[in-house]
Amino acid sequence: MSNRQVPPVYRSIITDVTDSIRPEFDQLGIEEAVLQELVRLWELRLAQSRVADFTSDERMEPVARQFPMVSLQEKEREKKAKRAEEDKLRKETKARKKLEAASSSSSKSKPSGAGADDEEDDGLGDEDAINSDLDDDDDDDLALDEEEGEQGGGDFVLALYEKVQRVKNKWKVTLKDGLASVNGREFIFAKCQGEFEF
Numbered sequence: 001m002s003n004r005q006v007p008p009v010y011r012s013i014i015t016d017v018t019d020s021i022r023p024e025f026d027q028l029g030i031e032e033a034v035l036q037e038l039v040r041l042w043e044l045r046l047a048q049s050r051v052a053d054f055t056s057d058e059r060m061e062p063v064a065r066q067f068p069m070v071s072l073q074e075k076e077r078e079k080k081a082k083r084a085e086e087d088k089l090r091k092e093t094k095a096r097k098k099l100e101a102a103s104s105s106s107s108k109s110k111p112s113g114a115g116a117d118d119e120e121d122d123g124l125g126d127e128d129a130i131n132s133d134l135d136d137d138d139d140d141d142l143a144l145d146e147e148e149g150e151q152g153g154g155d156f157v158l159a160l161y162e163k164v165q166r167v168k169n170k171w172k173v174t175l176k177d178g179l180a181s182v183n184g185r186e187f188i189f190a191k192c193q194g195e196f197e198f
Contacts, residue, residue: 006052014042155182159192169197
């Protein structure tokens with residue numbers, strides 16, 4: 001469908017929906033202003049989505065001018081700039097982690113004259129360290145979670161649980177009436193079953 005045909009299709013859908021719902025609004029005693037506000041919000045969201053050039057539509061023209069269409073080349077440039085910024089942030093985070101790891105390992109090493117009293121001051125000391133990935137602090141995970149929160153990303157599931165089973169490290173869950181946000185997209189579900197190892 002060409003870009004010129006899309007706005008009239010959306011306009012006909014909006015008109016059909018409002019015309020079909022208007023009698024129910026009247027029956028429930030909901031004012032016409034509420035319906036018009038819903039239509040205005042719908043048009044605003046539609047213009048913000050930039051799926052088509054709505055400047056030819058009489059009602060949406062003022063809103064559409066605020067959100068002009070973006071060409072494919074501009075979208076690509078924006079994506080590349082965003083990726084470059086994310087890569088730079090990742091590199092800075094890795095460098096910071098390496099620096100923190102180096103400084104923490106140098107602070108953990110003790111002078112040769114250190115006695116048993118110094119070990120007690122450190123709490124557990126280095127005796128539990130086995131020099132593996134499991135020795136890393138959980139601060140790294142918290143930093144990643146904070147970065148995801150700042151970027152507005154982060155996947156999550158919010159639901160009521162119906163049933164949860166665990167056998168060793170394998171979990172089976174049945175969820176109901178929930179919302180899952182994955183890669184920035186939100187999915188609403190009535191029932192969901194999942195298995196995972198944790």
